[in-house]
Amino acid sequence: xxxxxxxxxxxDETSTARTITLEVPDWPGHVAGQHVDVRLxxxxxxSAARSYSIAxxxxxxxxxxxxxERLPDGEVSPYLTQELAVGDRLELRGPIGGWFVWxxxxxxxxxxxxxxxxxxxxxxxxxSRTAFGNTAPFRLLYSVRxxxxxxxxxxxxxxxxxxxxxxxxxAYTRVAPREWPRPPGRIDAALIAEATWPSKLGPTCYVCGPxxxxxxxxxxxxxxxxxxxxxKTERFGPTGGKK
Amino acid sequence: xxxPMDYLDGNAAAGELSKIFAVxxxxxxxxxxxxxxxxxxxxxxxxxxxxxxxxxxxVCEQVLLRFVNARQRGFLELRGMSYLRFxxx
Numbered sequence: 312x313x314x315x316x317x318x319x320x321x322x323d324e325t326s327t328a329r330t331i332t333l334e335v336p337d338w339p340g341h342v343a344g345q346h347v348d349v350r351l352x353x354x355x356x357x358s359a360a361r362s363y364s365i366a367x368x369x370x371x372x373x374x375x376x377x378x379x380e381r382l383p384d385g386e387v388s389p390y391l392t393q394e395l396a397v398g399d400r401l402e403l404r405g406p407i408g409g410w411f412v413w414x415x416x417x418x419x420x421x422x423x424x425x426x427x428x429x430x431x432x433x434x435x436x437x438x439s440r441t442a443f444g445n446t447a448p449f450r451l452l453y454s455v456r457x458x459x460x461x462x463x464x465x466x467x468x469x470x471x472x473x474x475x476x477x478x479x480x481x482a483y484t485r486v487a488p489r490e491w492p493r494p495p496g497r498i499d500a501a502l503i504a505e506a507t508w509p510s511k512l513g514p515t516c517y518v519c520g521p522x523x524x525x526x527x528x529x530x531x532x533x534x535x536x537x538x539x540x541x542x543k544t545e546r547f548g549p550t551g552g553k554k
Numbered sequence: 555x556x557x558p559m560d561y562l563d564g565n566a567a568a569g570e571l572s573k574i575f576a577v578x579x580x581x582x583x584x585x586x587x588x589x590x591x592x593x594x595x596x597x598x599x600x601x602x603x604x605x606x607x608x609x610x611x612x613v614c615e616q617v618l619l620r621f622v623n624a625r626q627r628g629f630l631e632l633r634g635m636s637y638l639r640f641x642x643x
Binding site: 312346347348360362404405407408409410411522523526543544545546547548 | 559560561562563564565566568569570572578580581594595596597602603
């Protein structure tokens with residue numbers, strides 16, 4: 312079932328990523344971690360659909376935010392990030408998925424691991440925790456190309472400065488800030504050991520990013536003693552499917 | 555089996571499969587007929603680059619489900635799963 316949402320706000324997160332806020336009158340509500348399918352239809356009837364994670368916390372205002380990363384040869388993302396305007400309408404299907412979700416009733420320690428724009432559904436979890444006054448210990452390890460590519464940066468830093476139970480660690484894959492202790496590179500066992508909860512705490516882990524990133528992160532978590540049923544993953548690819 | 559690492563999760567297919575299933579398929583548990591593993595459908599490896607959707611067992615990589623939607627007709631093959639168990643509440 313497709314619903315119609317109206318764009319009420321557009322916000323550039325980075326030079327290539329834009330957050331789109333939609334108002335969806337018949338939105339049934341969502342849980343942090345869920346996604347929507349967005350469908351664009353051309354005048355000749357050709358249509359293309361893509362999946363985007365919801366970045367906003369559940370709210371009573373029938374609002375849904377998605378963050379779209381522009382892919383240079385994408386079919387849908389250039390339109391969504393460059394041409395879409397406030398007042399335009401988009402077709403949405405969702406909310407979708409009940410597995411990769413964090414519910415406000417959860418009280419156990421939470422480990423979030425994001426690769427690139429995989430941050431979006433994890434941001435919904437962080438925002439949801441804040442909005443509902445949940446105090447479960449949260450820890451985020453965010454692997455990103457360079458400092459300029461960090462999504463929701465100000466909000467993340469404000470939250471982690473205000474709240475000791477919300478711990479934040481960045482890891483850079485291409486360019487790190489000056490005097491950053493760790494040289495740029497892929498996440499590895501040493502980083503996982505340093506920046507994630509010890510497995511004996513029994514954290515629930517949510518990993519979201521491109522498929523190779525998720526594979527590495529999930530196997531490193533598992534090698535540290537986290538049980539596979541406590542590691543939830545969400546993979547996305549550059550074309551066609553989840554983004 | 556050595557398949558390219560371009561798969562997604564069962565989650566990614568859930569929107570398309572909502573045309574068929576009235577329940578949330580991502581939290582449903584499916585049993586693989588090949589290796590006997592029972593896992594949530596969200597954990598399946600899903601390939602969406604072709605003309606349809608192929609979901610494979612995340613343990614043995616055998617095909618659990620195929621779905622193609624073309625010219626107003628859907629084709630669903632489920633022979634790789636001996637059952638799907640889901641909440642009806």
